[in-house]
Amino acid sequence: MATRKTGDDLTNVIFTVTRDIMAAEGYQAVTFARIARESGTSRTVLYRRWSSPFALMTEAIQAKAHEVQGTLVDADFNTGSLRGDLIAMLTRYKHSADIMGRTYNRAILGEVSKEDNQDVTTFLAQLKQSNLFIMERILSKAQLNGEINNTTTDLVKLMPFELLRYRFLISDEPITDDFIAEVVDEIVLPAIMQQQPHA
Structure with a gap:
């Protein structure tokens, strides 16, 4: 049985899934339901941390930019x-x-x-x-x-x-x-x- 990801591991998965969806299908495809399903978490977890898919997408993109060049x-x-x-x-x-x-x-x-x-x-x-x-x-x-x-x-x-x-x-x-x-x-x-x- 797979271990459920938590903390930073889960955040990294959520960010990666969010970026992948946006790159493949565009912004309109970035929904909490889709991200939760593909990240192996729940919408409740996402709603607790981000007020909207846009807020999550912004943090995910900024995290990638910071990782690449600060x-x-x-x-x-x-x-x-x-x-x-x-x-x-x-x-x-x-x-x-x-x-x-x-x-x-x-x-x-x-x-x-x-x-x-x-x-x-x-x-x-x-x-x-x-x-x-x-x-x-x-x-x-x-x-x-x-x-x-x-x-x-x-x-x-x-x-x-x-x-x-x-x-x-x-x-x-x-x-x-x-x-x-x-x-x-x-x-x-x-x-x-x-x-x-x-x-």
């Missing part, structure tokens, strides 16, 4: 220049988006259109705060290095992430190294420098 928030970008740090950060961000995949990212778009989806509202608020934290750390380092005198507005801090998300989710065009450099050189850096005090 968290973007914890990454230390130290290339020696503001430009280099921005390019390194956006390259890492692009890799995270690739790991999460278009199916998951487009599921977010679908959920955003639904009214009163607290899971998505919470996710987007957390995403915004983590993006701001990443940029503030990069800009603070640039201040210490004497490249800039001031940090900048939240609008400018969020701009690089929004541009890559649009490219990834809406335009369906590849995010290349040249595109990342263009975003930094033609949009983000000029916007940052525009908000510096002029002599």
Whole structure:
């Protein structure tokens, strides 16, 4: 008789099953009933831990991204220049988006259109705060290095992430190294420098 999985072992199985279902059949196939059946657990176990299939899917995808390359928030970008740090950060961000995949990212778009989806509202608020934290750390380092005198507005801090998300989710065009450099050189850096005090 097979031993029923518990704790971290069960969580890993649930995450793997969730990712496999989404990859094979899309977001709409990700249901608690299906995941419970294929994970060898009960829907009650899932409902106790996750408020919705979207919340479970988000945690499962993030766990995979963290396993592959760690968290973007914890990454230390130290290339020696503001430009280099921005390019390194956006390259890492692009890799995270690739790991999460278009199916998951487009599921977010679908959920955003639904009214009163607290899971998505919470996710987007957390995403915004983590993006701001990443940029503030990069800009603070640039201040210490004497490249800039001031940090900048939240609008400018969020701009690089929004541009890559649009490219990834809406335009369906590849995010290349040249595109990342263009975003930094033609949009983000000029916007940052525009908000510096002029002599």
